[in-house]
Amino acid sequence: MRIRDYQDADAPAVGRLISATYREYNLSHADLEEQDRLLGPFQHAFSDDPSHREAIRSILQSPMLYIAEADDEIVGVLRGRENVLASLFVCGDRHRQGIGRALVSHFERESVAQGVTRLRVAATLFAVPFYTAVGFRKSTGVRPGRSFDGTNFTYQPMRKALT
Template identity: 55%
Template sequence: MITIRHYRKADAPRVGVLIADTYSEFNLSYASPKKRAKLLGPFHYARSRQHAHRDAIAQALRAPVILVAEDDGEIVSVLRGGRKDKQRIVLQSLFVKKSYQRQGIGRKLVERFERGCLRRGATAIRLLATLYAIPFYAALGYKRSTGVRTGKSFQGTGFKYQPMRKMLREKESR
């Protein structure tokens, strides 16, 4: 049974491996090993037991809101997000383990995140979708806000992404 809960510090190693695996397979498969390592940043060392690597991963995971989905104790998905300004929120990342994709887990995490944003008075959520994730976010009502862009991911460059946003409610007129 899938349960959604807030992230705990002790989750960092398992979340790091989940991110490294899914980010590599679905978003970085085009990159050479050297370029992939740069684009992964600290997640390149997700399986390392060195304290410096684990600390770097824990630091990279920091966000105001982190939700995880578990299946019998196994973390199978993670969502990170936070406030951009008074009304707008940024959904920073969403990763779902390959064998759990297309089962509604990502949708449930995003919907729970959106409900929390609404409770806090947010009017919009912005995100930078990977090219792989554009159809997923479009199905949830997110709209492209510009064309595809190329930017950085950790120490790597040349990463393509699509800025998107979803209006949660209209701004109140004053």
């Protein structure tokens, strides 16, 4: 497994990874119709329609965007910006193999190199044990937030000091 920078050509595969992972692990409480809605542009991740592909390419844009790759396949993605880990997804059949931890470590190293001393994340409730394991702590109680379509999605604010 290796971590590398995102390239524009990765967008369709990253879109499919986020769509499938979010649907299975973060939206399992919802029926299919609501899942589609909460997925926003990612509900069309398996479509070849150029407008769908462009919407995903556009939502993925991030100042810091890293890919985990194994056996020539994209198995994880982390989006971030200064001080903020914006999102992290690892392919379901690769969970618990250290890929999420490796992506977070890479992001932390890049952040430290940019002079960042603290990170925050709006963690999905599913991911709280993971973020706790990699050193984040809850900064408040759970909060109402927004899913990819801009509507309600509960999350847990967490933060970590970088040394």
